[in-house]
Amino acid sequence: MIARRLRGVVRAVMLVPARGLVALGVGPDVVTVVGTLGVVVSAFVFWPAGRLELGAWLLFAFAMFDSLDGTVARLSGRSTRWGAFLDSTLDRVADASIFGALAIWFHLQGDTTGLVLAVLVVGFGALVPYARAKAESMGVDASNGIAERGDRLALGIFATWSVQALGVPVAVLHGVLALLLLASVVTTAQRAVRVLQAFGTEPDPRVVPGPAPGAAPPRR
Ligand SMILES: CCCCCCCC/C=C\CCCCCCCC(=O)OC[C@H](COP(=O)(O)OP(=O)(O)OC[C@H]1O[C@@H](n2ccc(N)nc2=O)[C@H](O)[C@@H]1O)OC(=O)CCCCCCC/C=C\CCCCCCCC
Numbered sequence: 001m002i003a004r005r006l007r008g009v010v011r012a013v014m015l016v017p018a019r020g021l022v023a024l025g026v027g028p029d030v031v032t033v034v035g036t037l038g039v040v041v042s043a044f045v046f047w048p049a050g051r052l053e054l055g056a057w058l059l060f061a062f063a064m065f066d067s068l069d070g071t072v073a074r075l076s077g078r079s080t081r082w083g084a085f086l087d088s089t090l091d092r093v094a095d096a097s098i099f100g101a102l103a104i105w106f107h108l109q110g111d112t113t114g115l116v117l118a119v120l121v122v123g124f125g126a127l128v129p130y131a132r133a134k135a136e137s138m139g140v141d142a143s144n145g146i147a148e149r150g151d152r153l154a155l156g157i158f159a160t161w162s163v164q165a166l167g168v169p170v171a172v173l174h175g176v177l178a179l180l181l182l183a184s185v186v187t188t189a190q191r192a193v194r195v196l197q198a199f200g201t202e203p204d205p206r207v208v209p210g211p212a213p214g215a216a217p218p219r220r
């Protein structure tokens with residue numbers, strides 16, 4: 001929703017470090033892997049230890065590598081299908097680490113509501129890119145929806161940061177996680193509608209009509 005509009009601005013900002021990295025001969029896959037490692041380490045080291053503010057700043061910085069790698073790839077003419085796969089797959093590692101680390105923090109606080117919400121955001125948040133990837137594998141663009149990844153991460157990281165940095169009550173963080181959960185379900189449904197509109201009840205071309213293999217012959 002908001003992230004989509006900011007994409008151009010973020011890419012323009014990323015041009016500066018990206019040019020430096022290309023000049024140094026750093027490839028996009030290195031940026032992707034370093035960014036993911038940075039997210040994983042920042043999330044699991046700082047958030048469970050209660051360093052919500054510092055962790056959020058580091059997560060913000062390393063999450064931006066997800067835009068940096070694509071810019072490095074395009075600038076250096078090294079965009080590859082493998083890179084696109086690596087990028088998307090490691091995004092799932094980063095997503096699970098961010099909300100998983102938050103779940104661990106809630107657990108250590110004895111906050112069952114927060115724990116349950118964070119775990120549900122890990123699971124239902126993963127449905128959103130799954131729906132897009134499955135649709136793309138069928139040749140349909142389903143990148144639509146109210147809460148794409150940038151929105152989900154920004155909201156989750158910002159709300160966690162604000163608990164420590166601004167003294168916002170944890171109940172507000174619960175509310176934001178509930179909103180993210182709802183937004184993930186709605187976004188998945190919006191993508192499902194795209195696929196339904198594209199295919200309707202069109203038969204699956206991969207299925208050969210006739211009895212299933214091994215089925216008993218029809219009775220006469
Ligand atoms: C109900 C919903 C409510 C929503 C409210 C949300 C409020 C949010 C407010 C602000 C949002 C700001 C977010 C920042 C926007 C970032 C947008 C952006 O840049 O998106 C793009 C990136 C990257 O996307 P992608 O990976 O698809 O593209 P690339 O450009 O990387 O290209 C990929 C191609 O490149 C090739 N390639 C790549 C790698 C490789 N190794 N080899 C390759 O060849 C290949 O061809 C690929 O196909 O998207 C992101 O998702 C970045 C996430 C950034 C997360 C930001 C976290 C910010 C945290 C805190 C911010 C606080 C904000 C305050 C909000 C206040 C709210 C009240």
Ligand SMILES: O=P([O-])([O-])O[C@@H]1[C@@H](O)[C@H](O)[C@@H](O)[C@H](O)[C@@H]1O
Pocket residue numbers: 087088089091092128129130132143147148149150
């Ligand atoms: O589908 P979604 O989660 O909103 O957002 C997607 C990311 O999760 C995915 O990793 C990336 O490769 C896509 O380009 C897109 O940005």
